[in-house]
Amino acid sequence: MSARRSRSTGSKRLSDLSELFIGIAIVALVLFISSFARVRLDLTSEQRYTLTPATMELVRDLEDILYVKVYLTGELPADLKQLERATRDVLDEMRAGNPEHLQYSFVDPSASGDEKTRGEVYDQLQKQGLTYSSIRIKEKGGFSEKIVFPGALVTYRDKTVSVQLLKTQLRTPDADIVQRSITNVEYELASAFRQATTRHRPRVAFLEGHGELAEIETADIANALGALYAVSRVRIDGRIDALSSKNEQLRFRTNDFEALIIAKPDSVFSDRDRYVLDQFVMNGGRILWCIDAMDPQLDSLRRNQFSIATGRDLGIEELLFAYGARINKDLVLDRSCASIELFTQPFGNQRKLERFPWYFEPVSVPQSGHPIVANIDPVHLRFASTIDTIGVDSVRKTILLTSSPLSFAQRTPVRVSLNMVEMNQGFERRATPYLPVAVLLEGSFRSAYHDRIPTAFRSDKDVAFRDRSPRTAQLVVADGDVIANRVDAAKGMYYMLGFDRYANAKIYGNRELILNAMNYLLDDRSLISIRSRAITLRQLDAARVDAERRTWQAINLGVPLLISLAFGFAYQSYRRRAQAAPQAPRA
Numbered sequence: 364m365s366a367r368r369s370r371s372t373g374s375k376r377l378s379d380l381s382e383l384f385i386g387i388a389i390v391a392l393v394l395f396i397s398s399f400a401r402v403r404l405d406l407t408s409e410q411r412y413t414l415t416p417a418t419m420e421l422v423r424d425l426e427d428i429l430y431v432k433v434y435l436t437g438e439l440p441a442d443l444k445q446l447e448r449a450t451r452d453v454l455d456e457m458r459a460g461n462p463e464h465l466q467y468s469f470v471d472p473s474a475s476g477d478e479k480t481r482g483e484v485y486d487q488l489q490k491q492g493l494t495y496s497s498i499r500i501k502e503k504g505g506f507s508e509k510i511v512f513p514g515a516l517v518t519y520r521d522k523t524v525s526v527q528l529l530k531t532q533l534r535t536p537d538a539d540i541v542q543r544s545i546t547n548v549e550y551e552l553a554s555a556f557r558q559a560t561t562r563h564r565p566r567v568a569f570l571e572g573h574g575e576l577a578e579i580e581t582a583d584i585a586n587a588l589g590a591l592y593a594v595s596r597v598r599i600d601g602r603i604d605a606l607s608s609k610n611e612q613l614r615f616r617t618n619d620f621e622a623l624i625i626a627k628p629d630s631v632f633s634d635r636d637r638y639v640l641d642q643f644v645m646n647g648g649r650i651l652w653c654i655d656a657m658d659p660q661l662d663s664l665r666r667n668q669f670s671i672a673t674g675r676d677l678g679i680e681e682l683l684f685a686y687g688a689r690i691n692k693d694l695v696l697d698r699s700c701a702s703i704e705l706f707t708q709p710f711g712n713q714r715k716l717e718r719f720p721w722y723f724e725p726v727s728v729p730q731s732g733h734p735i736v737a738n739i740d741p742v743h744l745r746f747a748s749t750i751d752t753i754g755v756d757s758v759r760k761t762i763l764l765t766s767s768p769l770s771f772a773q774r775t776p777v778r779v780s781l782n783m784v785e786m787n788q789g790f791e792r793r794a795t796p797y798l799p800v801a802v803l804l805e806g807s808f809r810s811a812y813h814d815r816i817p818t819a820f821r822s823d824k825d826v827a828f829r830d831r832s833p834r835t836a837q838l839v840v841a842d843g844d845v846i847a848n849r850v851d852a853a854k855g856m857y858y859m860l861g862f863d864r865y866a867n868a869k870i871y872g873n874r875e876l877i878l879n880a881m882n883y884l885l886d887d888r889s890l891i892s893i894r895s896r897a898i899t900l901r902q903l904d905a906a907r908v909d910a911e912r913r914t915w916q917a918i919n920l921g922v923p924l925l926i927s928l929a930f931g932f933a934y935q936s937y938r939r940r941a942q943a944a945p946q947a948p949r950a
Contacts, residue, residue, distance in 0.1 A: 492525030627843025740872030
């Protein structure tokens with residue numbers, strides 16, 4: 364009896380050990396197989412951790428090795444660590460689409476203990492186009508300053524492109540800027556990939572010769588566009604070949620540029636210049652019109668504290684009318700507006716500088732879900748006019764920007780006075796909600812000269828007149844300053860487009876508006892689809908975090924422990940019941 368019981372106990376132990384080893388072998392096999400298969404579930408409502416199809420297509424089309432060297436790693440504060448993890452996650456997802464041709468590494472530029480070596484590394488990174496940020500790190504003895512380069516270098520064949528993952532004019536970034544940068548990681552990397560791999564860049568030209576904005580006044584957006592396109596400046600001067608060239612083998616002229624930007628002209632376009640612009644559109648060209656229909660007489664306003672704004676006759680009105688838009692000779696006054704600082708009544712012997720709402724500078728909050736304006740910050744306008752759309756069957760019109768519900772328009776002539784800031788404009792009584800200030804025109808345009816060209820001129824082979832365009836697009840913005848960056852003439856420098864001097868930071872979405880517009884006009888739908896993703900930033904309530912810190916720490920530590928103990932007790936109870944159950948007698 365004792366021997367039988369001993370054999371039974373030994374057999375039971377052997378069975379338990381066999382089950383243990385089999386379980387371990389199964390777990391090891393599962394882990395080994397899973398190491399070759401990368402599975403990741405994105406349970407966020409906006410698919411935050413899923414790359415767009417455009418990005419995946421860009422990565423899959425790589426024909427050679429593309430190498431990304433990221434300089435955001437090492438001892439970093441929590442915010443920048445989140446940006447590092449977000450960058451690593453995006454690169455992991457990208458590499459999964461083409462592991463043979465996409466490689467990356469993370470490098471700490473401050474890893475060297477030698478100060479001279481670190482300085483040489485910093486200088487080299489700045490020469491390659493990366494910008495550093497200075498951060499404060501808390502230590503036992505106080506605080507220390509550390510230089511970080513939150514960017515990367517993308518190399519493809521013989522071309523290297525720098526990408527700034529943290530974009531800010533502030534040397535010390537705040538948490539909000541970091542969070543915004545996290546949402547833009549995919550766009551920044553995809554844009555850099557495209558720059559590195561694209562050989563042909565579409566040509567974009569700023570028009571000159573009609574009092575348009577000076578080069579320094581559009582320098583910021585020109586530099587931003589220059590990362591994607593070949594940007595230049597051009598004058599027409601009545602030359603029929605200023606924007607196009609004639610190939611004897613082709614019936615019509617071929618444009619020398621894919622897109623044209625007309626930024627705040629202030630003088631009349633000659634009839635020959637208008638004709639050249641018209642034929643540029645007829646040959647498939649795209650135009651971004653940033654037009655001031657009114658002259659606010661700013662010199663008089665500065666000198667006399669008031670002026671009379673009158674309409675500008677630029678000569679391009681008939682072109683826009685033929686294409687489906689009319690910029691009205693009026694000015695929009697909007698209660699949703701930017702501020703102006705003025706000196707008020709002296710307090711004692713000191714003049715007091717106060718800030719007032721300046722109704723002639725509307726701040727337009729995009730209401731449309733169109734990719735050009737989706738998810739961009741409010742757009743700052745100055746002395747904007749309204750736009751009417753004209754019934755042209757072959758052209759589709761999309762209103763992209765409007766005034767706020769509390770706004771109205773005054774027709775020419777308009778009295779512009781600094782005293783208006785202290786007057787009740789009666790917006791509730793006079794409001795005309797949502798006045799259009801930016802309209803997208805898409806379709807096949809008919810020439811404004813289709814019934815005005817002499818037969819001999821029309822039949823000239825060198826002229827190659829075209830009566831109707833292929834499918835193309837234009838964007839009309841009834842404000843010339845929407846594309847103008849602030850300039851400090853005394854220092855000879857300019858600020859980022861969308862910069863506000865009172866906030867001392869970029870707070871407006873003008874830059875993104877123009878970039879998105881050019882991406883859309885030039886059919887860069889891939890970049891548009893990435894940039895227009897709606898990602899909600901769910902930040903923690905700092906006050907609640909401080910108040911409930913201990914409670915949540917206890918929950919995070921206690922709940923997993925209780926669950927483990929509950930499973931342990933349940934398993935032990937099951938084993939006791941199994942061992943206590945009577946066994947059937949053996950035959």
